[in-house]
Amino acid sequence: MKVRHCLLLLLLMATAVACGSDRPGPEAATPAPLGQTFESDIRLAKELSEAYWRQAFAADGLAYRPVTAFTAYRGDDGPDCGGLPSVPNNAFYCADGHFIAYDERWMRKLYDEMGDGSVYVIIPHEFGHAVQAQLNSGFRLNVERELQADCYAGGTLGALVAGGSLEAEPGDRDELFLNLAAAGDPTDDWLRPDAHGTAEQRQALFAKGYNEGAAAC
DSSP states (O other), rough: OTTTTTTTTTTTTTTTSSSOSSSSOTTTOOOOOOOHHHHHHHHHHHHHHHHHHHHHHHHOOOOOOOOOOEEEEOOTTTTTTTBBOOSSOOOOTTTTTTTEEEEEHHHHHHHHHHHHHHHHHHHHHHHHHHHHHTTOOOSHHHHHHHHHHHHHHHHHHHHHTTSOOOBTTTHHHHHHHHHHHHTSSSSTTSSSSTTBBBBHHHHHHHHHHHHHGGGOO
16 A cells, blocks of 8 residues: 555445445545555554544534544553553553553564555554443443444545545455454354454454444444
8 A cells, every 4th residue: 555545445345335425534634644654554544543533523513532642562561451451462442541552563563464454454443442432332242342343443444535535456455354354253252251253244344334434333
């Protein structure tokens, strides 16, 4: 993915909605700055995700609350969340403090091995959790929370493409789905407290958000 990021799934599904949908785009949808490095992709994904949700909340008469911190860590030196230590090879939203943190070495490894789609799946997913917290969303099972965050991530990226802040190019669909598959659970055990959904479930919910908008999540 290159300048203005060709990220994203314009051909995600044969029945995808037209780009001229009424989903909100980011504020002042201008072309994204150079996003050809890991660092700039991280920054861009964060800034565009928050811009999208700020506008989406405003459209519903609500005030979006930006995260208090967006923190990179390495290995086991990350911030605590509610008294629990962070773990390596992870990214997470912490409601106790309203912040997002990610293992920088792990994220960079995904970026190098599977492309910048990893950044544009993981970061919008974590912002999806921040949105759930602000909307006081309740879930019976953890997997329901995780799949909705995947759907919100797809809705965010779909709106950014429709609004002109990101561009798609051939191969992006496969790259994004590869990242979702890599993060999928090996079995469909929804009762596990850490369940996130299988590869197919995560891909399907991401596609739902992308094609139908975050309101459908």
